[in-house]
Amino acid sequence: MAKKTGVEPVCFRDRFFCFESGDGMSKTWRPATQLVHNGTLRSQFGETSEAIYLTQGFVYDTSEAAEARFKGETDGFIYARYGSPTNDMFEKRMCALEGAEDARATASGMAAVSAAILCQLKAGDHIVAARALFGSCRWVVETLAPKYGIECTLVDGRFTENWEKAIRPNTKVFFLESPTNPTLEVVDIAAVAKLANQIGAKVVVDNVFATPLFQKPLELGAHIVVYSATKHIDGQGRSLGGVILSDKQWIDENLQDYFRHTGPAMSPFTAWTLLKGIETLPLRVAQQTANASKVADFLAEQTNKVARVIYPGRKDHPQADIIAKQMSGGSTLVAFELKGGKEAAFKLQNALEIVKISNNLGDSKSLITHPATTTHKNLTDEARAELGISPGTVRFSAGIEDGADLVEDFARALEQVSA
Numbered sequence: 001m002a003k004k005t006g007v008e009p010v011c012f013r014d015r016f017f018c019f020e021s022g023d024g025m026s027k028t029w030r031p032a033t034q035l036v037h038n039g040t041l042r043s044q045f046g047e048t049s050e051a052i053y054l055t056q057g058f059v060y061d062t063s064e065a066a067e068a069r070f071k072g073e074t075d076g077f078i079y080a081r082y083g084s085p086t087n088d089m090f091e092k093r094m095c096a097l098e099g100a101e102d103a104r105a106t107a108s109g110m111a112a113v114s115a116a117i118l119c120q121l122k123a124g125d126h127i128v129a130a131r132a133l134f135g136s137c138r139w140v141v142e143t144l145a146p147k148y149g150i151e152c153t154l155v156d157g158r159f160t161e162n163w164e165k166a167i168r169p170n171t172k173v174f175f176l177e178s179p180t181n182p183t184l185e186v187v188d189i190a191a192v193a194k195l196a197n198q199i200g201a202k203v204v205v206d207n208v209f210a211t212p213l214f215q216k217p218l219e220l221g222a223h224i225v226v227y228s229a230t231k232h233i234d235g236q237g238r239s240l241g242g243v244i245l246s247d248k249q250w251i252d253e254n255l256q257d258y259f260r261h262t263g264p265a266m267s268p269f270t271a272w273t274l275l276k277g278i279e280t281l282p283l284r285v286a287q288q289t290a291n292a293s294k295v296a297d298f299l300a301e302q303t304n305k306v307a308r309v310i311y312p313g314r315k316d317h318p319q320a321d322i323i324a325k326q327m328s329g330g331s332t333l334v335a336f337e338l339k340g341g342k343e344a345a346f347k348l349q350n351a352l353e354i355v356k357i358s359n360n361l362g363d364s365k366s367l368i369t370h371p372a373t374t375t376h377k378n379l380t381d382e383a384r385a386e387l388g389i390s391p392g393t394v395r396f397s398a399g400i401e402d403g404a405d406l407v408e409d410f411a412r413a414l415e416q417v418s419a
């Protein structure tokens with residue numbers, strides 16, 4: 001065995017494999033260090049890059065060992081639907097980043113959102129959710145949950161009093177996204193958590209837009225955090241994945257059986273790509289945020305063509321006070337509204353050279369989308385208007401390119417847009 005970790009190594013017939021978890025670390029290092037090392041399970045071959053364990057099952061030395069594993073008397077994996085070494089490394093690294101006790105990696109962000117919400121509810125329960133949600137998340141609470149007898153009230157989540165007014169005796173879950181997709185509204189997470197604690201409800205936060213670097217919902221009092229790891233965590237446009245993080249008790253009592261028996265698990269190959277992604281997360285997000293900020297400032301100066309810019313890193317964000325209270329950085333995303341409506345938005349998008357048209361976000365490549373005709377096209381005109389999505393609204397997801405090039409690309413493309 002290599003260095004001592006203080007963590008019990010998981011061994012299986014040490015002539016074949018003997019893992020050491022924790023990557024030989026003697027203490028809890030700062031986040032950027034943990035994102036490269038935490039959770040590592042290194043085999044006897046001493047690989048530098050984490051191994052991908054593409055296995056469905058695990059073998060046992062003896063029948064007694066199998067029985068003991070199933071009884072929970074010994075540590076180790078049983079079946080990849082509910083636990084495997086590469087996923088375990090990814091989950092542990094996410095826990096270190098989020099300050100969570102436990103996590104489960106899922107096949108997509110939507111698998112994480114739906115599992116986190118549905119695993120803890122039954123017919124007769126009530127959800128209060130922010131109305132500004134990613135379309136599929138809104139479908140889960142507004143359309144799917146009611147099919148199973150779970151009631152749902154959507155509120156304008158920017159104002160805490162709306163959450164309070166929506167509470168019913170059967171309210172069990174509050175669900176929100178902050179900042180929101182695409183108009184970057186924020187919800188006061190600590191205030192909503194306080195309300196939830198008063199009635200014994202749980203707060204589930206979709207933290208995709210903030211990233212785990214700029215906002216820590218668990219520290220703000222939320223109970224469960226979910227991610228689409230497809231976005232910044234992969235950050236390179238390769239893998240679809242998700243993760244649910246919470247305290248161990250909540251996972252054991254609510255998620256564990258749901259996860260085991262409904263099977264939303266991530267593939268080990270995906271877990272490996274995300275482990276690699278997470279190593280560079282702080283570097284990418286810092287560059288993306290600097291680029292987003294530069295583009296936001298540039299667009300805000302183009303007052304003849306741009307009606308408004310919404311960027312959590314700018315002082316003129318309508319909820320700058322809440323952002324200062326709960327976020328430690330701006331955002332990799334910028335929303336802005338062109339005076340010329342849909343025609344101007346399409347012209348701008350078509351004229352951009354570096355920035356690609358795509359509904360994805362969080363990628364190392366800069367991406368732009370027109371929410372009214374893509375991500376939010378299924379909403380009614382009225383619902384879009386409520387969310388501040390107009391025909392001229394555009395969402396920009398900054399990549400890691402040179403910021404000066406991105407500003408130049410926007411300047412050039414804006415010339416094609418009439419005032």
Ligand SMILES: Cc1ncc(COP(=O)(O)O)c(C=O)c1O
Pocket residue numbers: 108109110111113134136137177181206208209227228229230231240241242
């Ligand atoms: C805020 C938010 N939550 C959840 C999801 C769903 O993630 P996935 O595409 O990984 O299922 C998305 C996808 O865009 C999103 O933007």
